[in-house]
Amino acid sequence: MLFKLAWRNLWRNRSRTLITMASVFFAVLLAIFTMSLQKGVWDNLTKNVVSFYSGYVQIHLNGYWNEQILDNSFAFTDSLNQAILQQPHITAATPRLESFALASGGQITKGSMVAGIDPEKEHIVTALKNKLTRGSFLQLNDQTVLLAEGLAKKLQLDVHDTVVLLGQGYHGSTAAGKYSIKGLVKFASPEINETMVYLPLPEAQNLYSAPNMLTSVVISLDNPQNLNAVVGNLKKALGSRYEIMPWQEMMPEIEQLIKTKEGSAQIILAVLYLLVSFGIFGTLLMMTAERRYEFGMLMAIGMKRRRLAGVVFIESMLVTITGCMAAVLAGIPLVNYLHQHPIRFTGQMAKVYEDFGFEPVLPAMFSMEVILTQTAIVSFIALLLALYPLLHVYRLNETEAMKR
Amino acid sequence: MDTVIDAHNISKVYNPDTIPVHAVNNVHLHVERGEFTALVGPSGSGKTTLLNILGGLDHPTSGNVVINGTDITHLGSNKLIDFRLHNIGFVFQSFNLIPVLTARENVEFIMLLQNVPKKERDQRVVALLNEVGLSDKMDVRPAQLSGGQQQRVAVARALASKPQFILADEPTANLDSASAFNLLDIMAKLNREENMTFIFSTHDQRVIERARRVITLVDGSIASDTAQTKTD
Incomplete structure (x- = not known):
């Protein structure tokens, strides 16, 4: 019944649920896309550099x-x-x-x-x-x-x-x-x-x-x-x-260059995670405020905080898992396509690449490890944020909550 | 007689350090099993505060409340939740059913929280919804029920946990006359046939007339406490 309650609660406010799922979906997809492209670019750079002369x-x-x-x-x-x-x-x-x-x-x-x-x-x-x-x-x-x-x-x-x-x-x-x-x-x-x-x-x-x-x-x-x-x-x-x-x-200088670039890429990714966190947290905050009265009423009729928190957590899990799964399902063909058909530079940028002996492309790396790692990171962030409504439930005073 | 509620000298003061508001003043209240009691008084007289204290939803500033032999005044929040689940049924003015659950599931929900076995839950849900005249609306969600029907489901839900008594805060305030009378008939029948104790706050003269005991609150104090012979 608790699972049923959580599932039906999700669809009670369809827009709010879809917005939260979309936040998770785009967060995971963007993280997969960004990381696959970065790894692909570094890999390609290495391939280009080692194929000059040294080999791997x-x-x-x-x-x-x-x-x-x-x-x-x-x-x-x-x-x-x-x-x-x-x-x-x-x-x-x-x-x-x-x-x-x-x-x-x-x-x-x-x-x-x-x-x-x-x-x-x-x-x-x-x-x-x-x-x-x-x-x-x-x-x-x-x-x-x-x-x-x-x-x-x-x-x-x-x-x-x-x-x-x-x-x-x-x-x-x-x-x-x-x-x-x-x-x-x-x-x-x-x-x-x-x-x-x-x-x-x-x-x-x-x-x-x-x-x-x-x-x-x-x-x-x-x-x-x-x-x-x-x-x-x-x-x-x-x-x-x-x-x-x-x-x-x-060629330690090339490795150093890649590590430096990877460092700045990590900062960009961290900013992405931060933006995503605010997006998800915003919807959770809204949901918690909207349902304050309901939480108070459920506690008034005898629902223990632990059980109520459980229902709220199941809701968060369902939203996160659905968003993540959809993102993985969308991410795999997207990354695979960009791996098979890399983004190709044209014009002056292409010439710069060709002058350096590089193919003027931005290939994506297709790696399940990248996809699953990014999915796990965003899931972890989403589940961490889901602690907020749980904390809210544990701190709630039912009488105060039921005052309109 | 069997005592259900024994409240001694209870007071509730809001903002004690700034501008104190005495919501309830030195109230002594003794409720026996099987009473059908109305708590009346003008707005701001302390009816809801008193009901909240009697229902373990709020703590008194002083005094103590003993329910069926248990002093609930100093119980912690989690113990109070558990105590309410097993001892007190609530009927709210705005029904407060769980909108995503059907009438059957709303009534069953309380028993689920009490870990009542499935078979027993099923039997009791059917019996309770029959009792409130909603056997044909079992699988309907609250939004598809009228206000009166929703309040009847709320009464069935309040009864589901086999409580010591039911607290109803303005149960007829959101209902039309016919629905209000229908609800009162059901409550009176449960009181009469099952000896269920009801305490309800109300402004509604028609409801007051049905009560066997009327407690009038004025400025947080009991102004009168009278027994009525004329009931349903």
Whole structure:
């Protein structure tokens, strides 16, 4: 009967109930939408940044990151390759041999970063082929190079010109080679655009006298959310001879930037929660004032405060649960749609994004964790606010309440 | 005779520290089981305050009220609620039925609060609504009932808890003559046949004429307390 009473009470003032439900509904929907969009944007930013060059995870010989020299390279064996690829959530692993060299074109010389790569595997991880602006892409058995556009411009070189590379090879040997430029690639990051030289891996190992040696293996994931699990698994599988570095350790400044932005996003969300709280509290305040006489009368005829509070609480629960469920049902297709069809920038904003090498989109992250967390937070706020009418019931003087 | 209410020297003073208003002054009242008593007096004479004190809805400033052997004067709020539930039936001027419940559910509600078993509740609801002549309106909500019918449901609800007595504050004030007479007939019948004690405040001369005892309050004090032989 108490449940029946609570349910019927809800529909006694249909408008008030619908307004309260709508407050909860829009609060949850807005929180889900905001958080999914924010998480999607950070995820996309990370994806863009790691796909410049670093990848999500890199494997090096222990100590390489602090002293990036060829003597800290390691042999890439089939068993190592298998051990990496056997781990769950890893979709690709691309080997690299990286070192510095002086790049020279005619009279001009400039320091450069030489990366020996497996062109096809590299494309999977960093979409290198898409960055090609002139010429053609490398093949694994080529003896040619890809030059970053900025570097080519500094050296005044173009496709089919020759670039000379001079550096120090493995164990102090001299590394010197001259290569035809097969293509030019463009990077949004000026730092990368003015330094990169790509060689096929066998040719780089030949140049640096480091046969079958690598400085890093770059890992690609099925889902960035599995990053920590993959790092943990690789550490267990490969042991202490190797250092397993997630992108946050390789680019702490990007992680810091995201954390700062997330902090400000949390403030915006807190303001949203506050506005929502006032909305819900307003309707509860109105409801409590309207029903003061009724509460007094029920206590006068013998309804204990505990039972009356129970009915009021059931009413609040029903409103909150209905509002939340409706919001989740509306939120799932909305977020999924924005995940599949991200909001696309146009005009100047799109150009700014494209100039940075980013896709001009605002994607939403579709995650049940985000949806359920936001639902739980707003439900908790609503139920916390529902304590007000309960408190009112516990403090009510029935005789005073029944004075019109 | 069996004493239901024994009120000793009760006074109620509002705003005692500023401008004191003496709503009830040194009232002694003794009510026996089976009385059909009217509390009369002009507006502001203290009828409602006295009824509230007798019904455990308000505390007297001084004096004490003993109901069926229990001194309720110093009972805490929660104990008073429980005491009212099991000992006192209320009929209000504006009916005060629960609008979202049917006549049957309104009457059953009190027994539900008393944790009466379902079977017993069902039987008693039917009996009570029959008694007040509303067996054909059991599943109708208050808004679809006339004022007189609503007040009859309120009487059935007041009886549902098997109280020691029923307090009715101006029960006929919102009713037309026919409904008022009908309600009084029902109350008188319950008083006569079931020995139910009724105490009601009223301005209505027709109601006063039906009472067997008339207590007149003036300025919070009992001005007269007379027995009437002519009843229903």
